[in-house]
Amino acid sequence: MFSMRTGMIVGALLNSGVWIRLLALISPSHGYAALVIGQIFPAIAGPFILNLTAQFPARWFAPQQRDIATALCSMANPLGGAIGSLLPSLVVTNGSSSHQFFILLTIEAALTTLTTLLLIVIIRSEPPSPPSPSEEHHQSIDIKEDLIRLLTNRHYLILLFGFALGLAMVNSMTTVLSQLIQPSGYSSKDAGIFGAALIVTGILSSTVTDLNHRMVTSI
Structure with missing residues (x-):
């Protein structure tokens, strides 16, 4: 059975698929294929990270903590999505060149690699002293x-x-x-916002809703 640390490292390594996306700018003739393949790996990495929350x-x-x-860990993913929607619209403009795109992707890839190295060096599966005696022994898991x-x-x-259904709707x-708002005169920057x-x-x-314990009634 893989440890929590192993799952985090595998997820971080798969996120390094951003380096493959750089090929879309280096070799435009194979750009679309490199873009898709480079995006597949981070998509596979999602469950490795999200399931650890x-x-x-x-x-x-x-x-008591x-x-x-758990709430903070769960909010990290949508918060990252919000930042990912906002920043490109502020940084990338209609006059941006492929060289600028290359620099942005290189910075993203470098940060991803740095995060992976930090996970390998710093993170471990168990804390120095478990917060409670019950956490010293973990229940065995039969996946099937x-x-x-x-x-x-x-x-x-x-x-x-x-x-x-909700996740698919938000992602879609x-x-x-x-494309939905451009006919009304809004720009790509507005779309990011x-x-x-x-x-x-x-x-x-x-x-x-969680603070007020209204989750069931709100649904």
């Missing part, structure tokens, strides 16, 4: 048995369908937002 607080934080830690239980659990399937909206606002609004609303 509950496990990491459980092992590194005391019980885990809710806040647990998967069967999940797929036969009606409540889980409802939750899975609802979450998948942010992807085609520029609108996309960031959409994600940040979702983060704020989920935070408010």
Whole structure:
């Protein structure tokens, strides 16, 4: 069974697919293929990182701190999406050259590589002293048995369908937002701002509903 540290390192290494995207600028004739392949690897990396948002607080934080830690870890992904929607529209303009794009992608790739190296050197699976005695011994996991239980659990399937539908809707909206608003006279910069606002609004609303324990009634 892979450790939490191994999962984080694998996810970080897969994020290094940004280096492949650089080939889209180095060799324009194969640009589209390099762009797609370079994006596939970070997409595969997503589950390795996102699925640790509950496990990491459980092992590194005391019980009274885990809710806040889990919430912060969960918000990191949509917050990154908001920043990713906003920054390109502010940095990249209509007059930007391929050289400027190359510099931006190189900086992104360098930061990704630095993060990977920090994970390898600093992060470990277990804290120096577990926050509670119960965390010293982790329950063994049978992936096949647990998967069967999940797929036969009606409540889980409802939750899975609802979450998948919501995530697909947000991703689709942010992807085609520029095409949707351009006929009304808005620019790509406006699309980036609108996309960031959409994600940040979702983060704020989920935070408010969680603080007021209104999650069920809001759904």
